[in-house]
Amino acid sequence: MKTIDLRSDTVTQPTPAMREAMMEAELGDDVFGDDPTVNALQARIAQVLGFEAGLFLPTATQSNLVALMSHCQRGDEYIVGQMAHTYRWEAGGAAVLGSIQPQPLEHQPDGTLKLADIEAAIKPDDPHFARSRLLCLENTLHGKVIPQSYLEAATGLVRRRGLSTHLDGARLFNAAVGAGLPAREIAKFFDSVTVCFSKGLGCPAGAALVGSQDFIARARRWRKMAGGTMRQAGVLAGAALYALEHHVQRLAEDHAKARRLAEGLQGLPGVTVEAPQTNMVFVDLAPEKAQGAVERLKQRGLLCTGLYRMRFVTHLDVSHDDIERAVAILREAL
Numbered sequence: 001m002k003t004i005d006l007r008s009d010t011v012t013q014p015t016p017a018m019r020e021a022m023m024e025a026e027l028g029d030d031v032f033g034d035d036p037t038v039n040a041l042q043a044r045i046a047q048v049l050g051f052e053a054g055l056f057l058p059t060a061t062q063s064n065l066v067a068l069m070s071h072c073q074r075g076d077e078y079i080v081g082q083m084a085h086t087y088r089w090e091a092g093g094a095a096v097l098g099s100i101q102p103q104p105l106e107h108q109p110d111g112t113l114k115l116a117d118i119e120a121a122i123k124p125d126d127p128h129f130a131r132s133r134l135l136c137l138e139n140t141l142h143g144k145v146i147p148q149s150y151l152e153a154a155t156g157l158v159r160r161r162g163l164s165t166h167l168d169g170a171r172l173f174n175a176a177v178g179a180g181l182p183a184r185e186i187a188k189f190f191d192s193v194t195v196c197f198s199k200g201l202g203c204p205a206g207a208a209l210v211g212s213q214d215f216i217a218r219a220r221r222w223r224k225m226a227g228g229t230m231r232q233a234g235v236l237a238g239a240a241l242y243a244l245e246h247h248v249q250r251l252a253e254d255h256a257k258a259r260r261l262a263e264g265l266q267g268l269p270g271v272t273v274e275a276p277q278t279n280m281v282f283v284d285l286a287p288e289k290a291q292g293a294v295e296r297l298k299q300r301g302l303l304c305t306g307l308y309r310m311r312f313v314t315h316l317d318v319s320h321d322d323i324e325r326a327v328a329i330l331r332e333a334l
C-alpha cells in the first residue's frame with residue numbers, strides 16, 4: 001500500500017509534463033546571464049508580481065537571506081515574528097552571515113504582529129541601538145492567510161517610519177488562491193518578495209526574489225557570494241515557468257483536500273483540529289494521545305510532522321482517495 005506523505009508540500013515529484021518542460025528548456029550559462037529560460041522566468045515572475053526585476057535562486061532560504069542582506073547593512077535590525085521562517089527555521093542566517101540583528105515579536109492568534117508591538121520595536125536613531133531597517137512578514141504563515149487590511153496597515157506604518165518591507169511569500173500563491181486574489185495584490189504592499197517553486201507549485205527546486213532593479217542588482221551580488229548562482233539553471237527555471245502556467249489555480253484542490261481532512265477528524269475525543277485556510281491542517285492532541293502519535297501513523301502508512309503540533313500538508317501528489325484513506329488511518333490510530 002502506498003505511503004501517504006503529508007509531511008510537507010515539498011515532497012512532490014515533478015509531473016511528466018513538468019519533466020518534459022525541463023527537458024525541453026533552452027539552456028545557457030546563467031553566470032554570464034546567458035540562460036534564456038532563467039531570463040524568461042525572472043521576467044515572468046517580476047511581471048506576475050508587479051515588480052521591476054526578478055532573480056532565480058536555488059532555495060527560498062537563500063532568497064530570504066539575500067533579501068535581508070540587500071535591505072540591511074551590518075548592524076541593522078529587522079522586525080519579524082517569533083514563528084517566522086526567516087527567524088526560526090533558517091539557522092540564524094541573517095545574524096550569522098548578514099550581521100543583521102533580528103527583533104522577534106510574538107504573533108497574534110491570526111498570525112499577525114500587533115501594530116503597537118511593531119511600533120514599539122522601532123528604535124530611535126541613537127548610537128545605543130541597532131538601526132531598525134526592515135519589517136519581514138510571511139504569507140501564508142503556518143497555512144494562515146494574513147488579512148489584506150493588516151498587510152496594508154503594517155507596511156504603511158513601518159514605511160512612514162523609514163523602514164523597508166520584505167515578504168517571505170514561499171507560499172504566496174496559496175495565500176492568493178486562499179484569498180481569491182491575484183498574487184500581485186498581496187505582493188504590492190512590499191518592497192521585495194520571495195516566492196518558492198518547490199512547495200505547492202510542485203517543482204524539484206528553485207525560488208525567486210522580486211524587487212526594484214537596484215535591489216535585484218544588490219541581491220545578485222549577494223547570491224553570488226552565497227554560492228547560489230547556478231550555471232545551466234534553465235533546467236530548473238523551465239519547471240518553474242511550467243508551474244506558473246499550470247500549477248497555481250490547482251492549489252485550490254489542495255486547499256479542498258485540507259478542508260476534507262480536517263472535516264474527517266471532527267468529533268474525535270481528545271483531538272482538536274484547526275480549520276484550515278489553505279493546505280495545512282494543524283491538530284492538537286490530548287497528552288494521552290500525543291505520545292508516539294507520529295510513529296503510530298507512520299506504521300500505518302501515513303507520514304506527518306509533529307514538532308510543535310501535528311501538521312498535515314496537502315499537495316499535488318496526494319489524491320482525494322489518499323485523503324479518505326488518511327482520514328480512516330487517523331480515526332483508527334487516534
Ligand SMILES: Cc1ncc(COP(=O)(O)O)c(C=O)c1O
Pocket residue numbers: 058059060061062085086138168170171196198207
Ligand atoms: C515560509 C517558508 N519560507 C521559506 C522556506 C525555505 O524554503 P527552502 O526549503 O526552499 O529553503 C520555507 C520552507 O519550508 C517556508 O516554509
